[in-house]
Amino acid sequence: xxxxxxxxxxxxxxxxxxxxxxxxxxxxxxxxxxxxxxxxxxxxxxxxxxxxxxxxxxxxxxxxxxxxxxxxxxxxxxxxxxxxxxxxxxxxxxxxxxxxxxxxxxxxxxxxxxxxxxxxxxxxxxxxxxxxxxxxxxxxxxxxxxxxxxxxxxxxxxxxxxxxxxxxxxxxxxxxxxxxxxxxxxxxxxxxxxxxxxxxxxxxxxxxxxxxxxxxxxxxxxxxxxxxxxxxxxxxxxxxxxxxxxxxxxxxxxxxxxxxxxxxxxxxxxxxxxxxxxxxxxxxxxx
Amino acid sequence: xxxxxxxxxxxxxxxxxxxxxxxxxxxxxxxxxxxxxxxxxxxxxxxxxxxxxxxxxxxxxxxxxxxxxxxxxxxxxxxxxxxxxxxxxxxxxxxxxxxxxxxxxxxxxxxxxxxxxxxxxxxxxxxxxxxxxxxxxxxxxxxxxxxxxxxxxxxxxxxxxxxxxxxxxxxxxxxxxxxxxxxxxxxxxxxxxxxxxxxxxxxxxxxxxxxxxxxxxxxxxxxxxxxxxxxxxxxxxxxxxxxxxxxxxxxxxxxxxxxxxxxxxxxxxxxxxxxxxxxxxxxxxxxxxxxxxxxxxxxxxxxxxxxxxxxxxxxxxxxxxxxxxxxxxxxxxxxxxxxxxxxxxxxxxxxxxxxxxxxxxxxxxxxxxxxxxxxxxxxxxxxxxxxxxxxxxxxxxxxxxxxxxxxxxxxxxxxxxxxxxxxxxxxxxxxxxxxxxxxxxxxxxxxxxxxxxxxxxxxxxxxxxxxxxxxxxxxxxxxxxxxxxxxxxxxxxxxxxxxxxxxxxxxxxxxxxxxxxxxxxxxxxxxxxxxxxxxxxxxxxxxxxxx
Numbered sequence: 039x040x041x042x043x044x045x046x047x048x049x050x051x052x053x054x055x056x057x058x059x060x061x062x063x064x065x066x067x068x069x070x071x072x073x074x075x076x077x078x079x080x081x082x083x084x085x086x087x088x089x090x091x092x093x094x095x096x097x098x099x100x101x102x103x104x105x106x107x108x109x110x111x112x113x114x115x116x117x118x119x120x121x122x123x124x125x126x127x128x129x130x131x132x133x134x135x136x137x138x139x140x141x142x143x144x145x146x147x148x149x150x151x152x153x154x155x156x157x158x159x160x161x162x163x164x165x166x167x168x169x170x171x172x173x174x175x176x177x178x179x180x181x182x183x184x185x186x187x188x189x190x191x192x193x194x195x196x197x198x199x200x201x202x203x204x205x206x207x208x209x210x211x212x213x214x215x216x217x218x219x220x221x222x223x224x225x226x227x228x229x230x231x232x233x234x235x236x237x238x239x240x241x242x243x244x245x246x247x248x249x250x251x252x253x254x255x256x257x258x259x260x261x262x263x264x265x266x267x268x269x270x271x272x273x274x275x276x277x278x279x280x281x282x283x284x285x286x287x288x289x290x291x292x293x294x295x296x297x298x299x300x301x302x303x304x305x306x307x308x309x310x311x312x313x314x315x316x317x318x319x320x321x322x323x324x325x
Numbered sequence: 326x327x328x329x330x331x332x333x334x335x336x337x338x339x340x341x342x343x344x345x346x347x348x349x350x351x352x353x354x355x356x357x358x359x360x361x362x363x364x365x366x367x368x369x370x371x372x373x374x375x376x377x378x379x380x381x382x383x384x385x386x387x388x389x390x391x392x393x394x395x396x397x398x399x400x401x402x403x404x405x406x407x408x409x410x411x412x413x414x415x416x417x418x419x420x421x422x423x424x425x426x427x428x429x430x431x432x433x434x435x436x437x438x439x440x441x442x443x444x445x446x447x448x449x450x451x452x453x454x455x456x457x458x459x460x461x462x463x464x465x466x467x468x469x470x471x472x473x474x475x476x477x478x479x480x481x482x483x484x485x486x487x488x489x490x491x492x493x494x495x496x497x498x499x500x501x502x503x504x505x506x507x508x509x510x511x512x513x514x515x516x517x518x519x520x521x522x523x524x525x526x527x528x529x530x531x532x533x534x535x536x537x538x539x540x541x542x543x544x545x546x547x548x549x550x551x552x553x554x555x556x557x558x559x560x561x562x563x564x565x566x567x568x569x570x571x572x573x574x575x576x577x578x579x580x581x582x583x584x585x586x587x588x589x590x591x592x593x594x595x596x597x598x599x600x601x602x603x604x605x606x607x608x609x610x611x612x613x614x615x616x617x618x619x620x621x622x623x624x625x626x627x628x629x630x631x632x633x634x635x636x637x638x639x640x641x642x643x644x645x646x647x648x649x650x651x652x653x654x655x656x657x658x659x660x661x662x663x664x665x666x667x668x669x670x671x672x673x674x675x676x677x678x679x680x681x682x683x684x685x686x687x688x689x690x691x692x693x694x695x696x697x698x699x700x701x702x703x704x705x706x707x708x709x710x711x712x713x714x715x716x717x718x719x720x721x722x723x724x725x726x727x728x729x730x731x732x733x734x735x736x737x738x739x740x741x742x743x744x745x746x747x748x749x750x751x752x753x754x755x756x757x758x759x760x761x762x763x764x765x766x767x768x769x770x771x772x773x774x775x776x777x778x779x780x781x782x783x784x785x786x787x788x789x790x791x792x793x794x795x796x797x798x799x800x801x802x803x804x805x806x807x808x809x810x811x812x813x814x815x816x817x818x819x820x821x822x823x824x825x826x827x828x829x830x831x832x833x834x835x836x837x838x839x840x841x842x843x844x845x846x847x848x849x850x851x852x853x854x855x856x857x858x859x860x861x862x863x864x865x866x867x868x869x870x871x872x
Contacts, residue, residue, distance in 0.1 A: 162424065183423035187465045192708070199708035201685045202701030204765050211711060219707050222747045226418035230476075231431075232379040234483065235406030240437035244430040244444075246461075 042086055042158065043314045044307035048253040049163035050170070051260070056155045058264045059304055063147045065271070067140045068278040071300055076143055078304035079150035085311065086157040099149060103142045110138025118283040137280040154307070166245045173243035185220075192216060256306075263303035270296035327393075328519055329353040329376065329487060334388035336371060345371045347543040349388075353521065355486070358513050360530050360551070361523045363540035364564060364782050365750045369523045372540070373491050376521065378405040392487070407436065410485035414495045414751075414778065416472035425462050426451075428475055432483040446482050454478040454508065468671070470501025474508060481512065488512065490522040495751070495778040498671045498806045502526055506533065525780040528570045528809075528845055531555070532595045539565060552592045568781035571809075571845040572599025574860045579606070579869035599849040606867065607853045634769045634800030635659040635682060635699060640691035642681055651677045652688070653824035659769070664791055664801045666811035666832075668842070669821030675804040676704070678821065679771045682802070700767035704774040706758035707747070715749070715757050716742035722764035729764070735790060736760040752783030759790065770794065772803040776810045788814040812836050812844045812858045833858055 045052070063075045083091040112124070117133030124130060159167075161183060169176025196215050200207035231237075270276045275293055279285040287293070302309075331351040337344040346368040353359060363369050374380050375390060378397050390397045392408060413419060422428050429450055433443045451457045454474055459467065467475065473493060480488070490509065494502035506526075510533045513520045524530040531537070537554040539547040546561065547554045552573075558566045559577040566577065572593040580591075593599040635658070642652040651674040659665050669675050680686050682693055683701035703709065712718030715738060719729060733739060736756040741749060746757055755775060762770070772791075776784050784807075791814065795801050804821075805811055811818055811832070818835040820828040820842065828835065836843045836858045843858070850857040857863045 177422070180422040180424065180427055184420070184464060188417070195703065195705050196708040198680060198685050199703035199705065202680075202683050202703055202771070203709065203762055204698060204700055204767075215708065215711055218710065218747070222707075223415075223418045226413065226415060227421060229380045230413070230419035231421055231435075233377055233406070233411045234432035234480065235403065235435035236431075238403055238406060238435050238437065242434050242437050242439065242443075244427075244434050244438075244440055244447075246426050246444075248440075248444075 040086060040088070042307070043310040045158045047256055048247055048249045049159065049166050050249070051253050051256045052158050052163065053167055054257065055260050055306065056151065056159070058260060060148060060151045060155070062264075062267060062300070062303070063144060063151060066276060066278075067137075067144065067280070068276055069136075069140060069143075070297055071276065072140060072143045072147060074297065074301050075304050076147040076150065078301070078308060079147050079154065081305075082307050083150050083153045083157075085308065086154055091153060094153070095150075099146050102149075103146050106142035106145060107135075107138040110141060111135045114138070116281045133280050133282070133284060136284065140280070158307075163247075166247055169243045169245065173241060176243055189216065189220065192219060260303065260306065263299050263306075266299045267296060267303065270299075326355045327352055328355040329521075330391045330394075331372075331375075332389050332391070334372075334375060334390065335386070336375065336382075337385045338382065339384050343543075345384075345543055346375075346540075349540075349543075349545055351538065351545070351548070353487075353519060355519055356513075356517050358510075358520045358533060358535045359522070359538055360527070360534035360536070361521060361538045361540065362525075362527060362565065362568060363523075363546075365752055365780050367540045368543040369540050370491050371543075373411075373489050373521065373523060376487070376489050377409050377411040378402075380411065403436065406432070407483050408486045410480035410483060410488045412473075412476055412480060412488070412490045412493050414492045416469065416476045416496065419476045420464050420472060423464055425456065425460055425464060425467070425475060428464065429456070429479045429482055431479055436483070446484075450478045450482045453481075468501065469497055470504055473497060473501070473505050477505070477508065477512075481516075481518075485518065487519045487521065490520070490524075492523050492525060492778070494524065494526050499808070500670065503529060506530055509533075525568060525778075527568050531570050531573075541565070552594060555594070556592060564782050567785070570594050571860050572596060572602070572849055575599065575846065575849070575863045575867075575869075576602065578860070578864035579867045596845050596849045599845075600852065603850055603853055603863070610867070631660045631662045632696075633658055634661045634696050635802070636692075636694040637678070637682055638692045638694065640678070640681055640688045640693070642677060642686060642688045642691075644686075651824055652681065654691070655681075655821075655825050657682075657819065657826050657829070659800045659802045661768070661800045662795055662798050663816040664795050664803065664814060665817045665819065666815035667802065667804045667819045667821050667826070668806070668808065668811055669804075671806075673821050674824045675821045676773050679773055679802070679804055683771055695769060697768045699769045699771060700762055700765055701771040702759060702762050702773060702775065704777060706754040709758045709761055710746035710754075713745060714743050715746055718746055718757065719760055719764065722761050724764040728766075732760045732763045735763070735793065737786060737790075750783075751778035752780065752787070755779065755783075755787065756790070763794075767799065769800045770802070772801065774805055775803055776805060776807045784810055808836075808842070809844050812847075 059075065062071070066072065080095065111130045111134040114134040114137065115128045115131065117131030119132035120129045121132055121135070122130050165176045165179045165183070168179055193212060193216055196212050197207040200212070275287055276296055277287045330353070331349055334346060334349040335344050336346045349372060361369050361372070371382060374382055378400060392400060397405070420428055421431055426447060429447045430443050433446055451460050454477070456475065456478055459471065464472065464475070477493070493509070494505055497505060506529050509520060509522070512518050522530065531551055534551050536549065537547070537551040538545055539554060539558060547557045555566070555569045555573050556577060558569065566574065572595065576592050576599070591602070593602045637655055637657040640652045640655040641650055643650045655678050657678070667675055667678070677686070679701055681688050683699045684693070685701070710718055711721055719733065724732070733742070736759055738757060738760055741753055741757070746754060749757060775787060779787060788810070791801055803815070815832050817830065818832050819826045833856065836847050837856045846860045846863055847858050850863050854863060854866050857866060
């Protein structure tokens with residue numbers, strides 16, 4: 039897997055970042071904002087997953103995009119600019135075609151962001167994040183993550199043992215043996231937990247993640263960008279109306295600033311990775 | 326200075342009439358290394374569990390245990406958790422979380438330590454135990470030995486004063502067991518932790534200990550310096566003496582006691598000491614080494630082979646298309662009426678070879694030619710138990726009443742029929758599983774690590790059962806790490822390495838020819854009696870009493 043500079047930040051930074059970009063991607067139907075978000079998400083996904091992301095994009099997302107965009111005008115007949123009529127007499131409007139594209143773009147963008155989310159927020163980080171909500175939850179998750187592969191392995195041992203005895207391993211029998219085994223062995227696990235003080239008051243949740251200065255900077259950066267964009271949204275500067283007729287808010291200098299900030303937010307992981315790449319190139323050339 | 330004191334401890338399990346431990350009195354000083362031995366079911370595990378307050382079994386108890394003068398009943402829960410660390414047999418069951426680093430931190434989290442403190446202690450432990458290279462791994466990816474080291478480290482992270490270990494190496498192969506034992510010795514030596522350990526691999530553990538305590542029938546029957554205790558056993562009780570290190574058994578079988586006899590202090594317990602003593606002994610009795618009494622070694626058991634039961638011909642096998650080959654041209658033959666042992670390190674593919682021979686997996690290339698249906702006993706007997714009692718479980722195989730009675734008496738299960746299979750000891754579980762398998766009337770029988778976790782006496786019983794089956798004509802193939810067991814009881818031995826059988830001969834020439842991969846008795850006698858493989862071989866050669 040590629041080394042992603044952003045993934046080395048604290049899980050909270052990772053999580054809040056994705057919450058912000060995915061939230062924005064779902065909220066804004068402004069074509070420029072959508073375009074920025076899609077472009078960044080797609081590049082980041084390609085960077086993280088390479089060929090796999092490209093394959094996924096071409097085989098699943100492209101058809102999805104086309105189908106969603108094409109479906110909308112067939113069922114949505116709002117809009118003032120009539121392009122033609124369907125055989126059943128309903129109008130096909132320019133607005134509904136454009137809206138179809140916007141909605142499809144949003145869907146694809148959100149999926150792309152989630153692909154990145156999955157690659158960056160690993161199981162371990164997920165457990166940590168849950169642990170922030172309730173420490174017990176992180177332990178339960180961590181224990182389950184251990185149980186599942188153990189059960190699978192033991193089920194295989196049981197099936198093979200049955201075959202070795204010259205019997206066909208039936209599902210019910212295997213399951214019955216597995217459950218007995220799990221319960222009996224759980225007693226020992228419980229003993230091991232008690233022996234190490236589980237149940238004493240004031241349990242803490244340790245994690246190997248530490249919140250450094252750079253995590254603070256990153257968090258500040260993300261918050262700042264989000265705040266600016268929120269202001270833009272609140273003042274209506276980023277409004278884009280599709281129905282009944284396309285209406286764009288007056289484009290001023292501040293609108294470009296908002297676009298710029300939105301790009302700065304969406305491209306944050308890419309910027310970090312580029313910075314890292316340049317640093318290596320630079321230090322290699324001076325060495 | 327006394328750290329732990331047990332006064333008049335008697336304990337009875339709820340459904341039993343006789344106490345599991347009776348009137349045990351022990352005083353353990355700070356920094357001692359106590360090895361607690363005794364046959365299975367002698368109460369040593371019950372005693373150990375009493376030393377760890379949070380896991381004391383339920384039942385009727387009299388007597389007191391004190392930690393640094395404080396009775397356990399008055400010990401704060403936090404002290405009980407911190408000051409006494411407990412490690413049991415199964416690493417798999419003791420590991421709670423999915424990540425190595427999380428497991429190391431688990432106990433410290435329970436104590437409510439702040440993150441920074443935990444970070445430091447975890448780092449310390451990881452460095453001390455050499456865990457730093459696999460610190461970020463998932464627990465699933467670790468080997469058995471690494472898992473047990475992790476368990477040990479996660480307990481040491483809590484900085485206990487007393488470390489209690491209940492057969493910590495029972496589930497490990499010899500190499501991993503040796504590593505774990507030397508880690509424990511290191512903890513004792515470098516950190517001054519008091520260690521109390523039960524162990525059936527006494528060959529290695531015994532020389533490490535500063536004190537040995539032997540239990541039988543719930544009572545302490547010997548207690549003291551390991552050498553002395555071993556020799557007391559020789560005189561008192563033959564069964565336990567079998568578990569003692571090979572050099573000690575040889576010495577005990579050869580030396581005369583009494584006025585002109587040898588002194589206890591001369592008794593060798595390590596292979597090195599044993600070899601030195603043996604050289605002296607041979608020199609003294611026979612003048613020089615060259616006239617050593619090789620002729621006393623019985624001729625090898627090699628006979629003309631019986632008819633062939635199972636042939637593996639050039640087997641190639643891998644689990645998945647893109648994984649490396651596990652078996653690389655394995656060829657092997659087993660005969661009726663013989664016990665064949667396949668030895669080899671961990672992960673060399675021994676179990677896979679057996680599974681292929683039993684038809685559980687199909688080889689990609691090569692042929693398995695079996696004369697009769699091949700049966701295989703899993704190394705995990707718990708994978709077979711389905712009934713609520715042993716009797717019910719055996720019934721499941723639908724044998725005729727006569728056959729059932731026969732296997733029950735053969736496997737010595739008469740008194741265990743009403744127990745739940747999980748309440749049996751490891752050796753008893755192994756026998757119950759074997760009984761089930763025998764009801765299928767196997768004539769070609771494959772056993773995967775049958776002696777794992779068994780003590781010396783159980784091994785002897787188990788070997789007796791196998792010999793009886795072989796004499797009745799069955800072909801038995803066992804895969805094992807247990808060199809001593811194979812040397813003693815197998816007819817032929819084979820060495821498995823890198824996916825193939827690389828040596829295959831009768832037991833005596835197999836071990837006589839190996840340098841490293843051989844029994845302790847052979848290592849000890851290598852220079853004077855190169856063909857001696859078992860303890861009894863040496864004793865016989867020196868004219869001692871083999872009993």
